Amino acid sequence: MTYKRPKADAVIVGLGWAGSLMAEELTRAGLDVVVIERGPYEVTHRNFPPSVAADELRYGARREALRPPSVQTLTFRNHRSQTALPGRDLSNWVVGYSVGGAGKHWSANAWRFTPADFTMATRVKERYPHMQLPEGLIVQDWGVTYDELEPHYDRWEKIAGISGKAGVLNGALQPGGNPFEGSRSAEYPTPPLERSRWNDLFHATTEKMGLHPFPIPAGTLGAAYTNPLGINLAPCTYCGFCGFYGCGNWSKSSPNACVIPALMTRKNFTLLTECTVLKAEKAADGKTVTGVTFIDSDRNIGFQPADIVIFAAFQFDNVRLMLLSQIGTPYDPATRTGTIGRAYNFQTMSYGFLYFENEYMNPFISTGALATQVDDYNGDNFDHSDLGFIGGAGILALSDQATPMGMTDRVPAGTKLWGSEWKKAFQHSYQNYAKIQGQGTSYAHAESYLSLDPNYTDDNGQPLLRMTFEFNENDRRMARFVRDRIADICRQSGAKTWEAMAFPDQPFSPTRAYDSGHTIGGTAMGLDPATSALNRYQQSWDAHNLFVIGASSFPNNAGYNPTGTLSALTLWTAKAIINDYLRQPGLLTR
C-alpha cells in the first residue's frame, strides 16, 4: 500500500543533533516542518532513567542503544580489487537508532575545529610551499571558515550547555584554557569538569614537559544550567555510564535533553517515528527534489512532499541516500571523477596504554569526556616544514573507561587473558591502568571512497553502503609522529610499564578495539562542483532544494570529535536557508 502525506515546507531525514537543530531553527522561523526518524521516540524519563541506564551488559556489551547490523550494516574492503564483506556483528560503526540519533549515546567530547582545519589546502600552499604530499591525497578547503562558523559554535555550545574553559577569548589568551584554539566570542556556558586522578597526573606531567594541558570541552555539564530554549539541565554526576548509554540524569547534552523537548511544543513541528526514508524523489526539471519516499512500521510506503528536503541522517546514511536517490555523480576511483562517495575520511588514532603501581585511579568516576588534553601537536599548531606530513592529533588523558567488561583486555601486553593469571592482572590493572589517546586528523585519498554494494542488501532490500578504506601515507606518518610524542609523555608519567602504538601501522579493519567511530565525508562541501557534492552551505550542487547536513560534509577530519563542528555547520546552513534561500530559492552560491 502506498499513500501521500500533506505537503510540508521542509522535510528532515533523521532527528539527531543535525536534524533537531535544523528543525529548531526552521520551526522558529515559521516553517511547517516534518521530521522522519527511523527509530522510536525516546526520552530520558521513559526510556533510560538512572534505574535503567546503569547496565553495562545491555548498553556497553550488547549495545542496545545502537542500530543493530541486522537492520542495516555496511560492507567493507581495504582496496577496490577486493570483494567487500558485510559487518555482521558489533564493530566500530556506531550508528544511533532512536530519536536523538548518535547524539543520545555519544561520549560528549564537544570540540570546535581549529581555523586551519577548514582551509588546509590554502594553508599548505602558503606555509609549506615545498611540501610533497603523497600522490592521491585529497586536501581541499571547505569553503567556510572558522570565523564564519564561530557564532554558530557559540550558539550550539549554549544550547548544549557545554562545559569547559576558554583559552582564547576575543583574541586574548586565557589562563587554564587551550592556547591554540580559534578565538572565542564567549566563555563556555558551564564550568569545566573536575579532574580525575589520571587527568591530574597527565596535567602535571605534560606541564613539566613544557606542553599546555587544559580540560577538554565536554557535553557532560559542569553545573546546573538553563539553555536558551528554556530547558533545565543538571550537573554531571560522573557516573561513568556515558558513551553508548543514554544519560539518565539530564546531564549529558543530547538532542533528547537539549532540543527535542522544545521542538515537541511547537505546533508547526511533526515527527514521524519508525519510518525509514528510502530516497528523495527527483522533480521532472532535474534541478530539484519533490520530497522523500519512506517505509513505515506497517511496511507501507509513504511519500512526504516538501519544498525543501534535508538529509540529516548519520554520515553513512546521508551518502547512501544521495546514491540511492541518484543525485549527483557517484565517485569513480578509476577516473577520479564524480563527487558522491568521494573524499571519505576517518580519524587516525594513536594510543598509549599505561600501567602504574599502587594507584587508585578509581576509573568508575568518569564521563565520556572527562579528559585533559594537550594541543601542542594538533592540526597545524606546530611547524611541519621538515616532517613530511600535514595534520596532527589532540593528545589526551581520557578517563572514559568506567565499566569493567570494557576493560577486561586492559592488562599489560603478554599477560594470559584467562585463568587465575588474568584475574590477578585484571584486579591490579583495574585501579592502575590509564590511557593516552592521540585523536588524529584524517585526510581523504583518491582510493578511499563510499559506493553502493553490488552483493548485499538491508532489510528493505536496498543495497548496503560499501566502504573502501585504507590509511594513507600522510596519515601513517602523522600517527607515528604522534605515537612518539605519546611515548615521550608515557616515559615521564611514572608508569611502571606502557606501550604506545600508531593504528595505521596495521591495515584498517572495522572491529579493532579502541579504534574510532568517527566516519567522515563522502558528500564533501566545497567551492568547486567538480570536487565537492555540496556547496559551502551544504546545499547540493545538483538539486538546489536539497541540503545534506552532518559529518558527511567534512572534506577532512580534524584531530577532534566531529559533533561540535557538524552542529555549527547545521546552524550555519539553517541561517542561509532562512535568510536567503526562502526569499529566492536557487543555488546560494549564485
Place this chain on the structure above:
Amino acid sequence: MNRREALFSLGTIAASLAVAPGLGAVELKGVPHDTQLSDDHMPQPAIRSGGFLVLSEAERRTLGALYDRLLPADEYGPSATEAGCLEFIDSQLAGHYGAGKALYLEGPIRPESELQLMGTAQFLASPLERYRSGLAALEAYAQRVDGQHLADLPAERIDALLGEMEAGRLDLGQAINSKGLFELLLQNVREGYLADPMYGGNRNMAGWKMIGFPGARYDYRPYIDRRGENLRLIPVSLIPAD
C-alpha cells in the same frame, strides 16, 4: 529491537498522542504526556525458574568445566560456575542474544577473506547454534582423543585444550572455528562474571568485588575530590540481591 516490536512498544504512548487515522506513519505532535517507564526499556532479568532453558545437563557439564578453567576459583574470587555464569549464559542464549537477533546473517560468507578484512572471524550461525555445535565438537574430541568426557579431564588437560583453541590450533573439524569458539566462551564468561547480578551471574557481586567496581551507582560527586584514595565503596546492583 526490530521495527514491529518497536511499533508495539509505542502503542502505549500512541494512545495519548495524535495518530494519523488509518493508513499512515506513527505521527507525534505535541509533547507526549506519558511519564511512566517504557515497558520495552525495562531490563529483562534472567528467568529464575530454578532450571535451565536451553542448555542440556550434558552441555552444562562440558561448558562448566571449560568456564571454570577460564575463571577458576582462587584467592581473587569464586569460579565462573560458582558466580552463576552457567545461569547467565543459559538465559542469554535463550533470548535475543542467543538467537543472534542483532546480527547481519545474510550470505554469502567468504571465510577466506573474512578474517583479513573484518579483523575477526565472521559467522552465519547464531550464538546458540555456535554453543551447541562447539560444545558437541569439544566433547566428541575429548572422547575420541582422551577417551573420556571433557568434564572429567584433569584441569591441566582442559587448560591445554583451551590454549590450543586460543591459538587456533585445535582441529575440531571443518564446521568449527576453534579460535572463534574460544573467543566467544571467554567473552561470555567474563560477561557473566561482571554483568549486573540481575542477569544471573556475578553472584553476590563477586566479580565487582574482585576489582572494586561499585556497580550501578549514579553519583560520584562526593568522591571526585578524593583522588588516588581507596574509596572502599560497597557495590550496588540495579535490583536488590537475593
